[in-house]
Amino acid sequence: MANRLAAEVLMTADLVRELLGEQHPDLAGLPLNAVAEGWDNFIFRLGSDLAVRLPRREAAARLARNEQRWLPRLLSDRPDDGPQAPAQASALRFAAAPVRSGEPSSSYPWHWSITRWAEGTVATRVPLGDRPPAAEDLADFVLAFQQPAPEDAPYNPVRGGALRDRDSALHQRLAALDLPISGLLTLWQELRDQPAWDGPSLWLHGDLHAANLVVAPDKRLAAVLDFGDLGSGDPATDLAAAWLVFDRYGRRVFQNRINAARPTSDATWQRARGWALCIGAAMAVHSDDDSVFKTMGHQVLRSVLVDHGTRLAGGAR
DSSP states (O other): OOOOOOOOOOOHHHHHHHHHHHGGGGTSSOOOOOOOOSSEEEOOOOOOOEEEEESHHHHHHHHHHHHHHHHHHHHHTSOOTTTTTTHHHGGGGGGGGGEEEEESSSSSSSOEEEEEEOOOEEEESSOGGOOOOGGHHHHHHHHHHBBOOOOTTOTTSSSSSGGGGGGHHHHHHHHSSSSSSSSHHHHHHHTTTTTTSSOOOOOSSOOOOOEEEEETTTTSSEOOOOOOOOOEEEEEEHHHHHHOOOOHHHHHHHHHHHHHHHHOOOOHHHHHHHHHHHHHHHHSSSSOTTTTTHHHHHHHHHHHHTTTTTOOOOOOO
16 A cells, blocks of 8 residues: 655755745744645644645645646636625635745745635544534535636646546556445446536636645634645536535535535536545555545545445444
């Protein structure tokens, strides 16, 4: 089983402060504390209301540039009039977009970002049963975010396309899991063969799982993080959040909110479940044995099967 890829740079608070002093000297004197090291980024809290995100490997650096280039444009292109504009503006406040950008330097090779700090708890640390209060907020964010994308929108080769394009990768990942997979394979074939999306390409977050969400103390949504996989295509990719984030009750709340505002076909929801299966399998395989992502991946696989009337060994939660 593959572990998280090692960092390709060594990042310390002293180095971050050096970068701030060179490029954002007005912020360099603020308190600075390391708070997380994810798959893609080092995260430092800067002062009380900012965060510094620095890629830990070259592949993640490309994602950071994608976010810096496209997310501000996407957010600024929203309509400022019309009946849905106030709701869109309100829901898009959840996007933790870069407020400043950092350049490569002699001491650090890649672009990096400063974002607002989202006060709360990463959703992976919140029990599934406590997450439903965030479901309507996340649905509103998806509805606001998923607007038609321009022809020059970024292309993400692993998100937003046809599920059939993920067939080989999915089979390889399931084969690597220490789980009974016959039910997953049967379900995958059903979901993979759903009618394809025939509408316009919509903007997609591309990685809308619990580790990229922050919830407030009241369990409402506080922020959506990490737009490096930003792209366009089939909205089912982000609707997979129904299985990637919530239990059965939260999933119904999320789906009902989407359907009330934008009636969505059963085929699209089934493709969304297919995307959840793909992403959950990737988490379960490409994670440290005791990682949050491995736990989340197995949780997601249980969720997609429970809705199908099947259970993995060990039961569903």
